[in-house]
Amino acid sequence: MSGELSQFNDAFFEEASEHMTNIEDGLLQLEQRPADLDLLNTIFRSAHSIKGVAGMLGFSAVAQFTHKMETLLDQLRTNKLVVTPPVADLLLKCTDCLKALIGAAKGGDHPDQTLVAGLEQQLADYAAGKVPSADPAVHASVATPPKGTAPVQSRPASSPAETVHYQFTIGWTPPGNIFQIGLDPMQVIKDLRNLGTVSHLKADASRLPDLAAMDPERCYLSWSLVLDTAKTQEVVESVFEFVKEDSILSILDTTPDQPMSVAPVPAPPAESEGAHVKPLGEILVESGAVTPEDLNRALSQQKKVGEILVEQHVVTPQQVAQALETQKQAEAAAQAKKADTTTIRVDTAKIDRLINLVGELVITQSMLTDLGKHFSLAKMPLLLERMAQLERNTREIQERVMGIRMLQIGTAFQRFPRLVRDLAQKSGKKIQLVTAGEETELDKSVIESIGDPLTHLIRNSADHGLEPPDERLAAGKPEQGTIKLNAFHEGGNICITVEDDGRGLNRDRILAKAIKQGLVQEGEKLPDDQIWQLIFKPGFSTAEKITDVSGRGVGMDVVKRNIEALGGTVGIKTIPGKGTLFTLKLPLTLAIIDGMTVRVGKELYIIPLVSIVESIQPRPDTIRTIIGQAELINVRGAYHPILRLHQAFHIEPEHTDLLDSILVIVETEGERVAVMVDELVGQQQVVIKSLEKNFRKVQGIAGATILGDGTVGFILDVRGLLDLTRRIEPVAA
Amino acid sequence: MEQTVFVIDDSPTMRQMVAFTLANAGFQVVEAGNGQEALAKLEASPQPALVVTDLNMPGMDGLSLIRELRKLPAMKFVPILILTTESSADKKAEGRSAGATGWIVKPFNPDQFMKVVQKVLPA
Numbered sequence: 084m085s086g087e088l089s090q091f092n093d094a095f096f097e098e099a100s101e102h103m104t105n106i107e108d109g110l111l112q113l114e115q116r117p118a119d120l121d122l123l124n125t126i127f128r129s130a131h132s133i134k135g136v137a138g139m140l141g142f143s144a145v146a147q148f149t150h151k152m153e154t155l156l157d158q159l160r161t162n163k164l165v166v167t168p169p170v171a172d173l174l175l176k177c178t179d180c181l182k183a184l185i186g187a188a189k190g191g192d193h194p195d196q197t198l199v200a201g202l203e204q205q206l207a208d209y210a211a212g213k214v215p216s217a218d219p220a221v222h223a224s225v226a227t228p229p230k231g232t233a234p235v236q237s238r239p240a241s242s243p244a245e246t247v248h249y250q251f252t253i254g255w256t257p258p259g260n261i262f263q264i265g266l267d268p269m270q271v272i273k274d275l276r277n278l279g280t281v282s283h284l285k286a287d288a289s290r291l292p293d294l295a296a297m298d299p300e301r302c303y304l305s306w307s308l309v310l311d312t313a314k315t316q317e318v319v320e321s322v323f324e325f326v327k328e329d330s331i332l333s334i335l336d337t338t339p340d341q342p343m344s345v346a347p348v349p350a351p352p353a354e355s356e357g358a359h360v361k362p363l364g365e366i367l368v369e370s371g372a373v374t375p376e377d378l379n380r381a382l383s384q385q386k387k388v389g390e391i392l393v394e395q396h397v398v399t400p401q402q403v404a405q406a407l408e409t410q411k412q413a414e415a416a417a418q419a420k421k422a423d424t425t426t427i428r429v430d431t432a433k434i435d436r437l438i439n440l441v442g443e444l445v446i447t448q449s450m451l452t453d454l455g456k457h458f459s460l461a462k463m464p465l466l467l468e469r470m471a472q473l474e475r476n477t478r479e480i481q482e483r484v485m486g487i488r489m490l491q492i493g494t495a496f497q498r499f500p501r502l503v504r505d506l507a508q509k510s511g512k513k514i515q516l517v518t519a520g521e522e523t524e525l526d527k528s529v530i531e532s533i534g535d536p537l538t539h540l541i542r543n544s545a546d547h548g549l550e551p552p553d554e555r556l557a558a559g560k561p562e563q564g565t566i567k568l569n570a571f572h573e574g575g576n577i578c579i580t581v582e583d584d585g586r587g588l589n590r591d592r593i594l595a596k597a598i599k600q601g602l603v604q605e606g607e608k609l610p611d612d613q614i615w616q617l618i619f620k621p622g623f624s625t626a627e628k629i630t631d632v633s634g635r636g637v638g639m640d641v642v643k644r645n646i647e648a649l650g651g652t653v654g655i656k657t658i659p660g661k662g663t664l665f666t667l668k669l670p671l672t673l674a675i676i677d678g679m680t681v682r683v684g685k686e687l688y689i690i691p692l693v694s695i696v697e698s699i700q701p702r703p704d705t706i707r708t709i710i711g712q713a714e715l716i717n718v719r720g721a722y723h724p725i726l727r728l729h730q731a732f733h734i735e736p737e738h739t740d741l742l743d744s745i746l747v748i749v750e751t752e753g754e755r756v757a758v759m760v761d762e763l764v765g766q767q768q769v770v771i772k773s774l775e776k777n778f779r780k781v782q783g784i785a786g787a788t789i790l791g792d793g794t795v796g797f798i799l800d801v802r803g804l805l806d807l808t809r810r811i812e813p814v815a816a
Numbered sequence: 817m818e819q820t821v822f823v824i825d826d827s828p829t830m831r832q833m834v835a836f837t838l839a840n841a842g843f844q845v846v847e848a849g850n851g852q853e854a855l856a857k858l859e860a861s862p863q864p865a866l867v868v869t870d871l872n873m874p875g876m877d878g879l880s881l882i883r884e885l886r887k888l889p890a891m892k893f894v895p896i897l898i899l900t901t902e903s904s905a906d907k908k909a910e911g912r913s914a915g916a917t918g919w920i921v922k923p924f925n926p927d928q929f930m931k932v933v934q935k936v937l938p939a
């Protein structure tokens with residue numbers, strides 16, 4: 084049974100992670116607004132949902148822990164306790180622990196048991212009004228052993244079941260409103276029949292009023308009957324479970340006085356009838372005969388089936404070891420399979436719209452087929468019209484399908500309030516995080532990959548950017564520093580900015596450090612932009628001391644690398660004393676980019692639009708040649724190396740003279756190169772197909788795409804092109 | 817004829833598990849995430865033979881939903897089961913006074929669940 088339900092594990096993990104975010108978010112807000120009942124209710128509900136589902140799926144550790152959190156939360160929301168910083172702290176710690184427990188359920192490492200137990204104890208203490216008492220803890224641990232699924236089946240009741248014959252005489256007057264609560268009295272009688280033999284069944288209609296006074300929706304009848312059954316009185320009573328309180332019910336044990344026929348029933352007891360059979364251990368614990376600890380100790384001493392079989396010389400230890408190995412492999416395989424599935428939750432409205440569109444596409448297609456069968460030139464305008472319609476359909480479907488992968492960036496922002504809180508606590512600074520644009524949508528895979536870079540940037544701002552409170556006050560700034568996280572669309576890109584109102588980047592210090600590290604020559608003149616970009620060099624850190632938070636010089640280069648791997652760029656704006664603004668510019672999706680199609684000879688290439696700065700027709704006086712070195716172009720005072728694409732790729736160009744050609748200035752990591760092409764063909768969206776997957780990595784080429792006329796075009800990799808310029812420079816001369 | 821069962825729970829996983837169990841038993845299942853959604857779906861769906869609802873939900877909670885349902889002539893006598901993690905007498909009394917037929921205490925396994933369903937569903 085639980086085997087069937089385990090198919091919902093993935094759904095649960097996904098749902099749980101949403102709840103975890105809700106809880107964490109809620110707790111952080113709760114620190115500001117401790118009396119917000121709505122907030123408490125939201126947190127409580129999330130914990131409650133996790134507990135419920137975890138219990139059903141047999142994740143008892145999760146269910147048990149959440150139960151304890153819930154108990155405390157319940158006290159908070161019913162105003163029996165007040166949210167104090169230590170309580171909020173404890174709950175946040177519990178959130179982390181719960182995450183770990185859920186991770187363990189997913190197949191990860193189990194968190195430290197003493198930590199879990201410690202937190203559980205603290206929860207219980209707080210819930211009990213801070214009076215350390217064993218009572219709630221014991222109560223909870225008795226209440227939570229999973230009564231649910233797996234454990235019950237894995238150790239079937241070891242108590243020998245007994246059939247005892249009982250006879251009960253039952254009198255029942257159901258509540259008058261029994262119909263109104265949706266229950267049919269005959270249903271109850273039918274249930275009794277399931278337990279055994281019903282005889283002497285009589286309906287008493289004496290309370291029936293006159294027809295005029297009778298409410299047809301009320302029940303005026305009573306029943307009496309005799310039930311012969313093998314079930315206990317408790318089981319019989321459970322039939323009336325839903326109506327017991329409002330009924331007049333008498334169940335008399337009228338079992339004839341006879342020696343009890345005790346006959347063992349072959350195990351296992353049929354689970355399908357009678358109430359749910361509890362394991363012996365559980366019953367003993369409930370009756371107080373043993374403690375849960377006793378039970379666990381006893382269970383742990385139970386021998387494994389393999390050991391028993393070996394002792395009985397049924398199998399050899401080798402055979403058992405082999406079988407265990409097989410089992411382990413199967414488990415590992417199952418685990419691996421599980422890890423592979425990533426799911427995405429999509430608004431059904433999105434899918435419905437998509438289905439509508441596909442419907443339209445099918446109609447358009449059949450109209451075209453029809454047109455094709457009876458085509459004449461006179462129908463040309465109609466054909467063009469239909470083609471336009473097809474294009475419209477396709478474009479819209481494309482957008483909608485991409486839309487399915489689009490998630491709100493808010494999901495990536497959610498972890499930062501907590502991060503900033505912890506950073507502020509550690510560094511002794513006062514920091515507030517302001518987020519905006521959470522509803523901006525972007526590709527799921529991009530969202531997943533920007534979490535780390537953003538974390539680094541925020542850490543950087545908190546640690547290097549923002550000053551300590553006294554320094555801020557001295558500079559005439561508010562004591563509390565602000566980090567702003569914002570996301571918005573700009574053209575076909577999404578921009579994410581991390582802005583702080585701290586001290587700004589220190590030009591001189593960065594330069595000094597760069598010179599020391601040999602990144603820049605002494606006396607070299609660099610524009611500000613390029614100086615700022617230096618902080619993205621591996622191993623670069625100007626922090627005077629390495630702190631717990633950042634300053635090890637790892638991080639910023641990783642940020643840059645990660646963002647560029649996503650096809651994005653990182654920009655910096657900084658004003659000394661006022662603050663720093665990092666701008667991450669990312670493509671909306673990884674699969675489709677806006678590209679500029681360029682022609683060299685007969686070949687077409689696509690240059691990602693994000694990296695194009697400008698395109699120029701060179702004038703003779705702007706070109707400089709350094710013999711044996713390189714060709715350079717002077718663009719408004721700055722010199723950029725020229726890359727002759729036809730030389731790099733060994734193809735026959737239309738023009739070999741720079742003056743006849745066009746130079747496309749592309750930029751990456753602050754470096755620029757002028758790519759020489761014959762013609763700019765046009766701008767279009769292209770779908771990226773991996774070259775590496777189907778062929779191999781080619782220097783200077785990021786991937787391939789299929790162009791409108793069906794031919795393959797290569798997408799240029801700007802970074803790779805820059806490296807190419809260095810390599811072929813001597814040849815170019 | 818397939819009977820329709822309404823399943824209302826704010827946890828999609830819980831909803832899916834219950835729906836899965838019911839679908840296996842041959843029921844047509846309509847899912848809803850809260851009270852309002854359930855009431856809205858009621859108009860467009862076949863008459864339910866049974867309603868299974870969670871109590872604690874954002875928007876319209878379980879008890880309010882039951883009260884609303886009981887006001888509808890077609891829903892006056894339809895069995896309504898509550899999914900609850902608490903088995904306290906208070907909760908049960910509260911549910912009953914709202915018009916609930918019975919309750920199922922979480923966690924439960926599919927067999928336990930179906931047993932309760934059979935208890936209240938006229939065959």
